[in-house]
Amino acid sequence: MTNHDQNCPNPDYPEKGHPLRMAKTMRSEAAEIVDLGELTKHLGYLMRRAQIWVFQDFIRTLATINIRPAQYSVLTVINANAGMTQMSLSKALGIERARLVHLLNELEARKFVDRRASKTDRRSHALHLTAKGRSALADIKSLAQEHEQHLADRVGRKNHQLLLRLLACFASG
Amino acid sequence: MTNHDQNCPNPDYPEKGHPLRMAKTMRSEAAEIVDLGELTKHLGYLMRRAQIWVFQDFIRTLATINIRPAQYSVLTVINANAGMTQMSLSKALGIERARLVHLLNELEARKFVDRRASKTDRRSHALHLTAKGRSALADIKSLAQEHEQHLADRVGRKNHQLLLRLLACFASG
DNA sequence: TATTGTTATACTCTATAACTATA
DNA sequence: TATAGTTATAGAGTATAACAATA
Numbered sequence: 001m002t003n004h005d006q007n008c009p010n011p012d013y014p015e016k017g018h019p020l021r022m023a024k025t026m027r028s029e030a031a032e033i034v035d036l037g038e039l040t041k042h043l044g045y046l047m048r049r050a051q052i053w054v055f056q057d058f059i060r061t062l063a064t065i066n067i068r069p070a071q072y073s074v075l076t077v078i079n080a081n082a083g084m085t086q087m088s089l090s091k092a093l094g095i096e097r098a099r100l101v102h103l104l105n106e107l108e109a110r111k112f113v114d115r116r117a118s119k120t121d122r123r124s125h126a127l128h129l130t131a132k133g134r135s136a137l138a139d140i141k142s143l144a145q146e147h148e149q150h151l152a153d154r155v156g157r158k159n160h161q162l163l164l165r166l167l168a169c170f171a172s173g
Numbered sequence: 174m175t176n177h178d179q180n181c182p183n184p185d186y187p188e189k190g191h192p193l194r195m196a197k198t199m200r201s202e203a204a205e206i207v208d209l210g211e212l213t214k215h216l217g218y219l220m221r222r223a224q225i226w227v228f229q230d231f232i233r234t235l236a237t238i239n240i241r242p243a244q245y246s247v248l249t250v251i252n253a254n255a256g257m258t259q260m261s262l263s264k265a266l267g268i269e270r271a272r273l274v275h276l277l278n279e280l281e282a283r284k285f286v287d288r289r290a291s292k293t294d295r296r297s298h299a300l301h302l303t304a305k306g307r308s309a310l311a312d313i314k315s316l317a318q319e320h321e322q323h324l325a326d327r328v329g330r331k332n333h334q335l336l337l338r339l340l341a342c343f344a345s346g
Numbered sequence: 347t348a349t350t351g352t353t354a355t356a357c358t359c360t361a362t363a364a365c366t367a368t369a
Numbered sequence: 370t371a372t373a374g375t376t377a378t379a380g381a382g383t384a385t386a387a388c389a390a391t392a
Contacts (some may be wrong), residue, residue, distance in 0.1 A: 008342040010342040034265040037253035038244055038314065040344075043324050043336055044227040048242070049267065049344035051224050052383095069221070070359080073212055080210035087373060092207040094222065096360065099376060123368045123373040141211065153214050155342045163216055165334050169181040169328045170223035171213075213389045225360095239353040243382080260350060274352060302374065349392070360381075367373070 009156040054151060059148040067140050069093065074103055075137050078113060078127045085124040112136055182329040227324060234320040240313050243268065247276055248310050251286060251300045257296040285309055 004153035039045045058069050067075075073093055081092075086104065090097040098128065104127070107113040115125040129137065150158040209248040212256075213220045241340050246266055251257065254265075258276065277300070278330040280286040285306035302310065325333040 008229045012263055018174070030247040032261050034250065034257065034261060035253040036265065037249045039249055039319070040341065042321060043333065043339065043340070044224070044231050044320075045246060046243055046337060046340035046344050047220060047227055050289065051220040052219055052267065053343040068358085069217055073185050076210045076212055076244060077207065080208040084207065085373075088205050088207060093203070093211065094225065096362090097374070098362085098376080099359065118373095121369075121373080123366095125374075144211070144215065146228070147217075155339065157175050159236060159342070160216065162335070164214065164219060165218035165246065166332050166339075167216070167223045168213070170226040171219050171333070241381085258350075269384085269385090270351070271353080272382065294350080294392075298351075347392095350390085351388105352390105353386100353388080355385080355387105358381100358383075359386105360379100361382105362378080363376100364375085364378105365376075367372100368374100368388100369370095 001046070008154070009159075010153055016083060036046040057150050058144070058147050061150065062140065062143045065140055067143075069149070071107060071114060072144060074107065075112060075129065075133065076102075076173065079129050079137055079138060082128050083116075085118065085121075086127065087124065089127065095131065180329070182332075183326055230323050231317070231320050234323065235313065238309070238313055238316060243276060244280060245313060245317060246311065247273075248285060248302065248306065250311055252302050252307070255301050256289075256299040258291065258294075259300065260297065262300065280306075303307065310342045 008048075036045075055069055061145075062068075062072070074089065074095075077089060077092055081088070086097060086100055089095075090100050095103070104113060104115065108115060111130055114128045114130055114133075116128060118124045118126045155163065180233060186188045208232055220306075228242055231245075235245070236268075247268075250262060250265055254261070259273055262268075263273050268276070276284060277288065284303055287301045287306075290302060291297045303304060306327065328336065
């Protein structure tokens with residue numbers, strides 16, 4: 001019996017097994033009993049496993065529109081802060097500015113984002129969503145909500161809210 | 174005011190700022206106000222930020238012994254399941270077997286781990302910690318506990334326990 | 347035929363350093 | 370001198386595919 005069976009409202013949601021790790025040829029279903037030792041007492045281990053689970057569900061749920069978590073976060077924050085600079089976006093999301101360049105190149109190539117000349121500082125760019133970007137974001141948000149519902153189904157609505165509150169301790173601090 | 178201020182027992186532990194992201198030259202401390210939009214309602218976003226925080230604290234706390242989270246998990250599970258195969262370890266930790274080869278090569282080069290011939294299946298290896306590996310793991314566990322205490326200090330002891338329970342829903346499932 | 351360990355490749359993301367053009 | 374954006378490189382980590390030895 002694995003650790004979560006006692007506590008998870010719906011341990012098998014959305015189907016048996018890890019979202020993207022369904023073995024192609026599963027001859028022996030016998031899941032070996034492996035002792036994880038101290039690992040299950042470490043928040044870091046559980047967070048890593050949980051984060052992989054969540055991101056894979058996100059990627060799968062938004063696969064039709066081909067948006068990954070990092071891209072979603074960039075679009076969302078630009079939408080909420082039109083005209084912001086790359087440095088500001090980089091700091092807000094904790095994404096290295098060098099990495100952000102590539103993310104923005106992709107989103108600009110897809111005509112979701114505009115880099116406009118700043119009026120006050122000619123070193124920096126003012127970031128804006130295009131009309132196409134705003135339209136796409138509406139669809140993306142809808143799918144992202146669907147994804148979030150998967151998580152709430154998995155862990156329970158109250159626990160979902162609780163996790164949001166508890167994890168905020170580590171964000172940005 | 175950031176999101177976690179109301180809820181975190183000790184929002185500034187262990188010092189101001191992110192563990193490894195202290196700017197080298199911080200002229201203007203004025204943290205710009207950036208609206209994160211819907212992101213703070215997404216478990217995935219908060220998990221990613223939290224996981225980065227936690228892993229960076231782990232890496233820093235165990236820097237003297239030069240052990241990273243993935244290496245720690247491998248040593249711990251081999252210790253608890255002497256003689257296990259690489260496939261079994263790969264499945265238990267959710268690490269691709271191709272990736273595990275490199276991890277084990279490193280740990281074998283450091284004389285922490287032995288790959289012995291299996292007695293029952295000549296395709297597979299039986300994994301064991303060496304005497305040096307067991308000795309090192311004792312020190313490593315002590316530092317890992319210190320790291321875990323940092324997390325408990327950050328989020329509060331009761332919340333720490335709560336998080337362990339809630340996140341287990343996503344692990345392994 | 348399928349599985350174990352291995353090698354190799356591609357892609358995402360992190361971490362740096364260096365460069366340019368501005369400030 | 371310092372900062373914004375860019376380019377480049379190195380290293381984790383993930384995801385695949387293919388191969389040899391073995392089952």
